[in-house]
Amino acid sequence: MFGFIKQGLKKTVDAIKTVVPKKKLTLTKNELEDILLEADVEYALVEIILNEIYQEKVTRQILEAKLLATFAYSSYAQPKYDAPFVDLIIGVNGAGKTTTIAKLASMYKNEGKRVMLGAADTFRAAAIEQLTRWADKLDIPIVFSRQGHDPSAVAYDTIESAKAKNLDNVIIDTAGRLHTQTNLANELKKINRICEKAHAGAPHRTILIIDGTQGNSAIAQAKAFNEMIGIDGIIITKLDGTAKGGSVFSIAYALQLPILYVGVGEQPEHLIKFDKYEFVNSLLDEIFAAEEEN
Incomplete structure (x- = not known):
């Protein structure tokens, strides 16, 4: 199954590339805002992410932490049960x-x-x-x-x-x-x-x-x-x-x-x-x- 997620995101990635055609080491906050909006991240969440980044240059490590944080409250634990x-x-x-x-x-x-x-x-x-x-x-x-x-x-x-x-x-x-x-x-x-x-x-x-x-x-x-x-x-x-x-x-x-x-x-x-x-x-x-x- 490796790579299926990446394949599934192809159209999203293509949209992002219209904003930033070439890969970069860092992004400006304006570039990041454009990327997130182009990928259809809700504007309210985009603002939250941008407001929590204090650096002028956004690195991969910084953005990874912010994006992962959006899933912080969404874990699933299967309940105890008798079959079925x-x-x-x-x-x-x-x-x-x-x-x-x-x-x-x-x-x-x-x-x-x-x-x-x-x-x-x-x-x-x-x-x-x-x-x-x-x-x-x-x-x-x-x-x-x-x-x-x-x-x-x-x-x-x-x-x-x-x-x-x-x-x-x-x-x-x-x-x-x-x-x-x-x-x-x-x-x-x-x-x-x-x-x-x-x-x-x-x-x-x-x-x-x-x-x-x-x-x-x-x-x-x-x-x-x-x-x-x-x-x-x-x-x-x-x-x-x-x-x-x-x-x-x-x-x-x-x-x-x-x-x-x-x-x-x-x-x-x-x-x-x-x-x-x-x-x-x-x-x-x-x-x-x-x-x-x-």
Whole structure:
């Protein structure tokens, strides 16, 4: 998987190079401001970073420390649980939920775990069909119902079935209607309650899927979901298709939630466990020159 993060940041790096075409040993604060804004770091965070740098010349070491600090409050610790471990997947339509669920299921399966999917997005028939096709392709069992059926019942049946079969992991999809809709909020809260009734502690992890091409505009959306149901972690999709890779810093800083994985391509192996050090250094490698390059 080495290098996938760097590949996923290619468009962001290309955008940065329009500001600073050649690698440098140091940056001025004006250059740094232009770079961060071009990469779609939220302006409020750019100001914070600049205000905390007192040197006139910004070195790689200085910037690395400031960028890593944006992830300071966003670590994830898996809770204690009795199998199966239940992931509840939320997010708006078009963010890449279904594909990400398939990638996550494939990853679990490759780790030797036995997985079951729950198609609790009963609002759209297409969502049920798409997830069922992925389950067939991955040879993973799935619980689904007809369009319009109670999504909480699907979640309950999925967990009960997984428990009866002694499976390791359950991944439950949910409807992705606009986050401002009251009905969606009530539906998600009900699914949450029913999961707990089916299995103590479930859902053990609620994951929000964010479309990376939305950049900073996804922050308000994420805050709304967090207020609705509470989020344990974030997966950012389509990072390879955007020049807004810097928004990852803004999202982590604004929400103080862990980024669990990033999607950098269509294949199952393109769901990459997020590593803040690799992410930061993949950007810095393209901005700063090594001493011997000069």
